[in-house]
Amino acid sequence: xxxxxxxxxxxxxxxxxxxxxxxxxxxxxxxxxxxxxxxxxxxxxxxxxxxxxxxxxxxxxxxxxxxxxxxxxxxxxxxxxxxxxxxxxxxxxxxxxxxxxxxxxxxxxxxxxxxxxxxxxxxxxxxxxxxxxxxxxxxxxxxxxxxxxxxxxxxxxxxxxxxxxxxxxxxxxxxxxxxxxxxxxxxxxxxxxxxxxxxxxxxxxxxxxxxxxxxxxxxxxxxxxxxxxxxxxxxxxxxxxxxxxxxxxxxxxxxxxxxxxxxxxxxxxxxxxxxxxxxxxxxxxxxxxxxxxxxxxxxxxxxxxxxxxxxxxxxxxxxxx
Ligand SMILES: Nc1nc2c(ncn2[C@@H]2O[C@H](COP(=O)(O)OP(=O)(O)OP(=O)(O)O)[C@@H](O)[C@H]2O)c(=O)[nH]1
Ligand SMILES: [Mg+2]
Numbered sequence: 635x636x637x638x639x640x641x642x643x644x645x646x647x648x649x650x651x652x653x654x655x656x657x658x659x660x661x662x663x664x665x666x667x668x669x670x671x672x673x674x675x676x677x678x679x680x681x682x683x684x685x686x687x688x689x690x691x692x693x694x695x696x697x698x699x700x701x702x703x704x705x706x707x708x709x710x711x712x713x714x715x716x717x718x719x720x721x722x723x724x725x726x727x728x729x730x731x732x733x734x735x736x737x738x739x740x741x742x743x744x745x746x747x748x749x750x751x752x753x754x755x756x757x758x759x760x761x762x763x764x765x766x767x768x769x770x771x772x773x774x775x776x777x778x779x780x781x782x783x784x785x786x787x788x789x790x791x792x793x794x795x796x797x798x799x800x801x802x803x804x805x806x807x808x809x810x811x812x813x814x815x816x817x818x819x820x821x822x823x824x825x826x827x828x829x830x831x832x833x834x835x836x837x838x839x840x841x842x843x844x845x846x847x848x849x850x851x852x853x854x855x856x857x858x859x860x861x862x863x864x865x866x867x868x869x870x871x872x873x874x875x876x877x878x879x880x881x882x883x884x885x886x887x888x889x890x891x892x893x894x895x896x897x898x899x900x901x902x903x904x905x906x907x908x909x910x911x912x913x914x915x916x917x918x919x920x921x922x923x924x925x926x927x928x929x930x931x932x933x934x935x936x937x938x939x940x941x942x943x944x945x946x947x948x949x950x951x952x953x954x955x
Contacts, residue, residue, distance in 0.1 A: 645945045650936040654928030655946045658909030662690040663947045670720040675708060679716065683723075690910030691879050696917045700726055724944055727913065731940035734916035734923060739896065741868060743777070748826040748834045750859050750866040752784075754852065754893055755873035756840045756885050760901030760927055762791065764873050765835050766798035767927065767935035773802065777832035782822035783808035784815040784855065785839040795837055802932060805829070815839070819855050823862040836867070849892045871924070873899045874915060877906045883914055890919050901927035904934070912943060 652659075666686050669679055680701055687697035703726045708719050743749045751768060753761045762785070769779045781799050785791040789811040799806035807822035819836060826834040836859075838852065859866035872895040874886045889895075898919065903909055903926045912923060926943075928934045 645939070645941040647949075648936055648939075648942050648946065650928050650934065651926065651942060651946045652950050654903035654926055654934075654936060655909045655943075656950065657904070657907040658690060659947055659950055661907035662686050662910070666690075667720075667948055670716040672716055675714060675716055675719050679719070680705060687910060689908075691906075691908035691914065692910035693880060693883075693914030693917065696730070696913050699917075700730070700913075724948070727944045727947075728940045730913055731916050731923070731943060734920055735938075735940055736922075737920060738922035738924070743832060745832075746830060747863055748780075748823070748831050748866070749777075749868050750823075750826075750863060751833065751835045751869040751871055752838060752852070752855065752859075752867040753835065753871050753873060754838050754840070754889065754895070755875075756882075756889065759840065759873045759875040759878075759882070760899075761785075761840065761873045762794050762798070762837055763930060764871070764899050764901055764925075764927060764935075765795065765837055766802060766932040767925075768835055768871075769798070769802045769804050769833075770932040771925075771935055772833045773804075778830070779804045779833045779835065780822065780826050780829070780831040781806045782818055782834060782836040784818050784822075785837045786811060786813045786815050786818065787839045787841055791837070791839070798932070815851065816854050816858050819858045820861075823859060823866075827862060845888070845892050848889075852893050869897055870895050871897045871899055872919075872921070873901050874911075876900050876903045876909065876911050876926075879906075879908055879911065880914065883911065883918060886915070887918060890921065895919075895921050897922055897924040899923075899925045899927060900938075904928045909947060912938075 669682055684697050684701045704723050707722045753765055755761050772779050781804055783792045783795045792808045796806050807825050809818050875882050898921050923938045926936050926938055928936055
């Protein structure tokens, strides 16, 4: 494709992220790239672009906003070359993702004080798998990690975390099924202190019946953590399932309304051709997206960087572009 030679990526390629976005890149975003492979900027370009963005799960509002910004800037710059419009689109997409990332607080890990990560989200979105990935991620920085099986609803949930713990060589603090998650967290905080763990990652249940129960449960866990570490949990990570699209986003929003979220993980990005979800998440939740999940293994995690993300939607190292 001629355009492939015109556009070169500017960010450092991230193999993990590219793998996660492969379906999206080879699907809708390939069509978007082809849209700009025409001789002039015309009305059809804008209309088709809007439709394709919506198809990629960018969301109705965000797609309209992106196209409106593109139109305005093309008019302002008196641009007539589709390649320039494509470049403007890239910039607009990056700045949209950066808006949310800007809210990110700098996190400081102190020796001897456990950095507590509480992982939350609705059923089946990928919380437990995310915990295994985070454990591997922190281990790569040489940090000692512990896990707490705070989802005590199902015996299987506890076992699943223990299996991951064994694989990763990470201790797991767990009680029996039906135990009070508060007691698990209490023990885990003590153990993390006693063993000098750098990072403690806490699994939670996503299946509490009402919003009120969920809030009560999570704020109770928070208080227990704060008895040991004043500003714990330093990270409250909301996991979103990319394959559930706009529906998942509505659920995530309801969740974020009841709990103070600091970071977002978009899991199962590899399982969808709708990687545009990151844009609606950034816009609707306004919380920084910090990680994406790109598969079922503990190593299938990528840090979220707006520029790399946008470039990975258009370029793949193996694509010859
Ligand atoms: N392809 C793919 N599958 C994933 C990813 N993350 C999780 N999964 C799969 O999604 C399923 C659910 O993952 P869990 O980690 O058990 O999700 P959970 O939120 O802990 O689920 P509950 O504890 O039942 O609420 C499992 O089959 C995982 O292997 C991912 O990034 N990519
Ligand atoms: Mg789980």
